[in-house]
Amino acid sequence: DTGVSQNPRHKITKRGQNVTFRCDPISEHNRLYWYRQTLGQGPEFLTYFQNEAQLEKSRLLSDRFSAERPKGSFSTLEIQRTEQGDSAMYLCASSLVPGGTNYGYTFGSGTRLTVV
Amino acid sequence: AQTVTQSQPEMSVQEAETVTLSCTYDTSESDYYLFWYKQPPSRQMILVIRQEAYKQQNATENRFSVNFQKAAKSFSLKISDSQLGDAAMYFCAYLGNFNKFYFGSGTKLNVKP
Numbered sequence: 760d761t762g763v764s765q766n767p768r769h770k771i772t773k774r775g776q777n778v779t780f781r782c783d784p785i786s787e788h789n790r791l792y793w794y795r796q797t798l799g800q801g802p803e804f805l806t807y808f809q810n811e812a813q814l815e816k817s818r819l820l821s822d823r824f825s826a827e828r829p830k831g832s833f834s835t836l837e838i839q840r841t842e843q844g845d846s847a848m849y850l851c852a853s854s855l856v857p858g859g860t861n862y863g864y865t866f867g868s869g870t871r872l873t874v875v
Numbered sequence: 876a877q878t879v880t881q882s883q884p885e886m887s888v889q890e891a892e893t894v895t896l897s898c899t900y901d902t903s904e905s906d907y908y909l910f911w912y913k914q915p916p917s918r919q920m921i922l923v924i925r926q927e928a929y930k931q932q933n934a935t936e937n938r939f940s941v942n943f944q945k946a947a948k949s950f951s952l953k954i955s956d957s958q959l960g961d962a963a964m965y966f967c968a969y970l971g972n973f974n975k976f977y978f979g980s981g982t983k984l985n986v987k988p
Contacts, residue, residue: 792975801879801966801978802920815975848918856974864976866912866920 763867765851771873772841779837780870784853791834792864793826794850795819802850808834809856841874848872877902879969881979888957889987895942896952896982898967907971909943909950914981915963923965926950954984962986 764783772778784791789810794802805824806816810831820826823841828834838845848871852864878901888894900909911923926934926943933941938958942951954961967979 790974794976799980801968801981802976803978804975807975815973850920852920854974868917868919871918 763851763853763865765849765867765870767870768868769871769873771875774843774874775840777837777839778841778872779835780849780851780872782834782836782851782853782867784833784851785855785865788853788855788865789831790854790856791828792852792854793834793836794852796848796850796869798847805836805849838872841872843874846872846874877904877969877971877977879967879977879979881967881982883982884980885983885985887985887987888954890957890959892957893953893955894957894984896954896965896967896984898950898952898979900948900950900967900969900977902948902969902971904971907969909941910968910970910976911939911941911950911952912966912968912978913961913963914966920966924952957986959986959988 766781792807793805796802804817805820806826808828811828823839826836848869850869851867854864880899907928909926913921913923924934924936924939933943938955940953964981966981969977
């Protein structure tokens with residue numbers, strides 16, 4: 760397993776367009792997380808899945824954002840009607856949580872979104 | 876709510892010297908984990924070291940060690956024998972019962988040859 764994979768690495772889009780990012784977690788990991796990192800800041804939690812169920816969404820995740828994890832495998836994060844404030848790096852992470860114990864995350868390299 | 880504070884936006888160290896990065900946090904939880912992550916320009920978040928709050932012994936990983944002061948809610952990272960490859964952004968992070976990370980704003984470490 761090569762770790763957590765995110766595609767694309769970079770995305771430049773015009774304001775108002777829709778974009779979709781993909782994350783492929785480590786295959787045996789049951790949890791998948793999305794974070795957003797703006798320039799000069801640490802990552803901030805957006806949402807997470809346990810298998811295919813989306814268990815928590817941050818208030819940062821406006822109604823223009825939607826995330827899915829069909830069949831508990833890869834995940835997609837879609838942003839509709841992008842705004843310049845959406846420009847950031849979007850990080851995906853996965854972890855294995857058997858019996859409620861989190862053994863720690865593995866992060867992907869992120870997708871850097873630039874909205875022009 | 877949990878918060879993590881890194882008060883040093885940038886630090887510099889001479890190659891082969893020792894540097895300490897500071898981190899404080901706030902929480903009402905009793906069980907949690909603390910981490911230091913390194914983020915080089917390649918953007919990959921790389922785990923440097925991890926500390927379980929219930930353990931009194933400070934974690935060490937080769938040249939990296941922490942000073943965990945639970946009562947003071949302090950979690951500093953010491954890098955010994957600094958190497959050029961240590962240059963990166965370093966993030967302190969808290970992982971509690973809700974299984975999501977709270978990160979500090981980061982410290983940029985420069986290593987001078």
